[in-house]
Amino acid sequence: MSQDKNKILIESIKRLLRRNAIAHLRKIVNKTHAADLSDMFPLLTVRQQHRLFDLIDDVEKKGILFSELDETTFLAFVDQMNVDDIVPVLEAMPSDDVADLLGHLQEEKTDAILKKMKREGQEELESLLKYGDDTAGGIMVPDFIALREDATAGEAIHLFQKDYKDVEMPFYLYVVDEYGKLVGVSSLRQLVVVSPETPLRAFMSTDVLSVRTDMDQEEVAKLVARYDILAVPVVDDTNTLVGIITVDDVIDIIKEEADEDMLKMAGIGTEFIESKSVFKNTRIRMPWLLASCFGGLAATFIIASFGDTLQKVAALAAFIPVINGMGGNIGTQSSTIVVRGISTGSLDVRKIWAVVFKELSIGFLLGIFYGTLIGVFAQIRFSTFKLALAVGSAVVCSMSVAALVGSMAPMVFARMNVDPAVATGPFVTTAIDIIAVFFYFQISSILLGL
Structure with a gap:
């Protein structure tokens, strides 16, 4: 339903743009959520994007649109904007979102924007930009509510009403000592149920979950998801x-990390490339396919070395695709399960053998089932028991070894502090193709006496 609505919206806006119906466009653009506009922008020319952008009346909505655009669209869009037009939009945005956007721009443009911004905002952004993009310091919001532990509940409520109206996440009140060190936290509910004269130290929770500025953003997302909190404090x-x-930033991190893992597992890099040119698409994908290319050549040499076997029993060639395919599928399944378990923290990489043995057992049982099924088919089709036995045994070996490789590879990568997502895709499937072909012909040669 949502896709149909967006399709109608896009077609309507394109039609109004052709007719230059400014009044109607202004109504639609200002009633449409910025997230929906961001989905539409990549489908328009840069000139059309600027025409719509100029019709948005609310500067905060422009800021939301900036933060929702993908990197490629955002860079192309702001490339044709003056710094004086960019600055008011950025000043209306949360500083962590601004820091993310500035991190995509060229250094010269970033410096020009910072010089134009108000002094307070400039200092906040410069403090955020010194941290890595993928760390807790790089994604944190420097605006928060913190009071001394000797302050009372009544004073805290008064400050909420007077000074903290524009704070992004007013659900927690953090408590610090005289040196600004984090010592406790209180929820808004706790503030209103105690007497106004009660000091914060009397009811605050001292068991505070916090993260360091250099912690990886993926680890931060895991902590927030694990403990179901709305915000986590960052300390130096x-x-x-x-x-x-x-x-809200954690949700974006989880989506971003999931997208990256999915692309790595497919073997096509770390960023979506549907909006890039044909030649850039080709250049990005080419290196990732080298493993498949060399693996295929290796399998070709193995098959060629068993040329005499194939000449004597040509029917062997008919089952190469199904044996490779079954092994490749279960190998990808095992690696996907293990990579997901590692990324969510549900699998302990220190218990590598328990995980590998479990996946090997699953692969062996599935191999017996499908090996019997395919072996029966081979017997019916070619009426040769030894051929059927060779094919069935090869399926069992292929699926068992594939499950072993598919589960072990990402675990080994994780123990070596290498991203386990790279263990899937071309790496696993190519390795399995080589192994499956080798086992198939070795078993066939032995059983058929060739």
Whole structure:
């Protein structure tokens, strides 16, 4: 339903753009959510994008649109904007989102924008930009609510009403000591159920979950998801509170990391490339296919070395695709399960043999089932028991070894501190193709006496 609605919206806007119906366009653009507009922008020319952008009345909505655009569309869009037009939009955005966007721009343009921004916002952004893009410090919000532990509940509520109206995540009140070090946290509910004269230290929780500025964003997302919190405080090396990471940013991190893992497992890099040119698509995918190319050549040499066997029993060639295919499929299944388990923290890489043995057992049982099924087919089709036995045994070996490789590879990569997502795709399937072909012909040669 949503896709149909967006399709109608896109077609309507394109038609109004052709007719230059400014009044109707202004109504539609200002009523449409910025997230829906961001889906539409890649389908328009840069000139059409700017025409729609100029019709948006609310500067905060323009900021949301900026943050929702994919990197390629955003860069092409702001490339034709003056710095003076960009700055007001960025100043209306949360500083963590602005830091992310500035990280995509060229250094010269980033410096020009920072010089034009208000002094307070400039200092906040410069403090965020010194951290890595994928760390807690790089995604944190430097605006938070923190009071001394000797403050009372009444004073805290008064400050909420007076000074903290525009804070992004006013669900937690953080408590610090005289040196700004994090010592406790309180929810809004706790503030309103105690007497106004009660000091914060009397009811705050001292068991505070916090993260360091250099922690990887994926680890931050796991913590927030594990403990079901709306925000997590960020501290520096001295435990001084420097910012918070909110749940909306965590959702973006989870989506971003899932997209990256999916692309790595498919063997096509780390970013979506549907909006890039044909030649850029080709250049990005080419290196990832080298493993498949060399693996295929290796399998060709193995098959060629058993040329005499094939000449004597030509029917062997008919079962190469199904044996490779069954092994490749279960290998990909095993590696996907293990990579997901590692990324979500549900699998302990230190228990590598328990995981590998489980997947090997599954592969062996599935191999017996499908080996019997395919062996029966071979017997019916060619009426040769030894051929059927060779094919069935090869399926069992192929699926068992594939499950072994598919589960072990990402676990080994994880133990070596290498991203386990790279263990799938071309790497696993190519390795399995080589192994499956080798076992198939070795078993066939022995059983058929060739």
